[in-house]
Amino acid sequence: MKNKAKEKFTKQVFSRPRSLLDVSTHYCPGCHHGIAHRILAETIDHFDLREKTIGVAPVGCAVLMYDYFDVDFVEAPHGRAPAVATGVKRAQPDRFVFTYQGDGDLAAIGTSEIIHAANRGENLTVLFINNTTYGMTGGQMAPTTMLGQKTSTSPYGRDFRNDGYPIRIAEMLATLEGTAFSARVATSTPAQIRKAKEAVKKAFDMQIRGMGFSIVEILSTCPTNWGMKPLDAQKRVLGEMSGYYPLGVYKERKQADFA
Amino acid sequence: MPGTAPLPKGRIEIDFERCKACELCIPACPKNCIEMGTGTNRQGFAAAVFARPGDCTGCAVCAECCPDVCIQVWR
Numbered sequence: 001m002k003n004k005a006k007e008k009f010t011k012q013v014f015s016r017p018r019s020l021l022d023v024s025t026h027y028c029p030g031c032h033h034g035i036a037h038r039i040l041a042e043t044i045d046h047f048d049l050r051e052k053t054i055g056v057a058p059v060g061c062a063v064l065m066y067d068y069f070d071v072d073f074v075e076a077p078h079g080r081a082p083a084v085a086t087g088v089k090r091a092q093p094d095r096f097v098f099t100y101q102g103d104g105d106l107a108a109i110g111t112s113e114i115i116h117a118a119n120r121g122e123n124l125t126v127l128f129i130n131n132t133t134y135g136m137t138g139g140q141m142a143p144t145t146m147l148g149q150k151t152s153t154s155p156y157g158r159d160f161r162n163d164g165y166p167i168r169i170a171e172m173l174a175t176l177e178g179t180a181f182s183a184r185v186a187t188s189t190p191a192q193i194r195k196a197k198e199a200v201k202k203a204f205d206m207q208i209r210g211m212g213f214s215i216v217e218i219l220s221t222c223p224t225n226w227g228m229k230p231l232d233a234q235k236r237v238l239g240e241m242s243g244y245y246p247l248g249v250y251k252e253r254k255q256a257d258f259a
Numbered sequence: 260m261p262g263t264a265p266l267p268k269g270r271i272e273i274d275f276e277r278c279k280a281c282e283l284c285i286p287a288c289p290k291n292c293i294e295m296g297t298g299t300n301r302q303g304f305a306a307a308v309f310a311r312p313g314d315c316t317g318c319a320v321c322a323e324c325c326p327d328v329c330i331q332v333w334r
Contacts (some may be wrong), residue, residue, distance in 0.1 A: 008268045009267075009269055009317065009333035009334055010333065011333060011334050012331065012333050013269070013317060013319050013332045013333065013334045014319040014322040014323070014330070014331060014332035015331050015332075016328050016331075020328065021326065024276075024277055024302075024327070025327065027327075028279075029279035029280060029281035029304065030279070030282070030283055030326065031281075031326055032324070032326060034325075034326025034327050035323075035325075035326050036324075036327065038328050190287060190320045190323055190324060193323050193324065194323070205301070205303070223281075229282075230281040230282060230283055230285065231282055231286065234283070243275030
C-alpha cells in the first residue's frame with residue numbers, strides 16, 4: 001500500500017525555490033529567518049528576477065545570507081544597507097535591488113539611513129525582520145524591544161523612563177512622501193505566511209514599476225534569546241507583539257504621483 | 260480497520276539531516292500527520308517524521324511553515 005501510494009503522487013506541489021541554494025542555514029531551530037528567506041526566494045522566482053537581482057546583506061543574524069541565495073550580494077556595514085543599496089541602484093537602475101535587515105541594524109544604528117533612503121524615494125525594496133532583540137550578539141536590548149522585556153542589557157525589563165518606547169518603523173516610514181509601500185506582516189501561522197508573501201510581492205512590484213521606496217516589516221521570533229521554545233515564541237508574536245505592532249498595510253501608492 | 264481508513268491524497272518527505280526539530284510543522288498540519296522522531300540526525304536533532312501517511316492531503320501547510328525548507332510535498 002505504501003509503495004503504491006508513493007507511485008500515485010507524482011506531481012510535486014512544494015519544493016525548494018530555485019533562488020534558494022540547497023544548503024543548510026546557520027539559523028537556530030525555529031527561527032523565522034528561514035521562512036523569510038523562502039518567501040524572498042519564491043518572490044524572486046515569481047518575478048523571474050534571479051539573473052538581475054542584487055541583494056544587500058546586513059550585519060546581524062542574516063550576515064551570511066549571501067551563502068544561501070543564488071543571486072548577487074553586497075555586504076554592507078552595520079545599518080548602512082540602504083545607503084549601499086542607493087549607490088547600487090543609481091549605478092545600475094535596470095537591476096532589482098533589495099536589502100534585508102534586522103531591527104538592530106535598521107532601527108538602531110541604521111535609523112538615519114533608512115529614513116533618508118525612504119524620504120528620497122529611492123527605488124529600493126527593504127525587508128525588515130523585527131524580532132525585538134539583537135539576535136547575533138547575544139540578545140541585547142534593541143529599540144524595538146517591548147516594554148518590560150528582559151534582555152541581557154535590560155535584566156529587569158525595558159523601562160520607558162530609561163530606555164524609551166519601542167519604535168514602530170512601518171508606521172513611521174509610511175508618513176514619508178517618498179515611501180510607496182509600507183506594511184507589517186508576521187510569519188507565525190500559515191495564513192500570516194501567505195499574507196506576508198503577498199506583501200513582499202507588492203513591495204517587489206512597486207520597485208519593478210518604479211514607484212519608489214517599499215518596506216515590509218516582518219515580525220519574527222528569536223527563540224534562543226527570548227529563552228522560549230519555538231512554539232511559545234510564535235505565541236508571543238501572535239499575542240504580545242501583534243498587540244503593540246499591529247499587522248497591516250500602512251501605505252500603498254496607487255500611481256507614480258510624486259514625480 | 261482497513262475498510263474505514265481514509266485514502267491519502269498526497270505525501271510529504273522530510274529531509275532527515277536538515278530538520279532542526281523546531282516542531283513548527285506539528286501544530287501546522289491540520290491532520291496531525293507529523294510527529295517528533297526518536298532518531299538523531301548528524302546535527303544532533305531528533306528530526307520530525309511523517310508518522311501517519313494515510314491522513315495526508317498534500318496541502319503543503321507544513322512545508323510553508325518549515326523554516327529550513329526541508330519538507331517536499333507531492334500530490
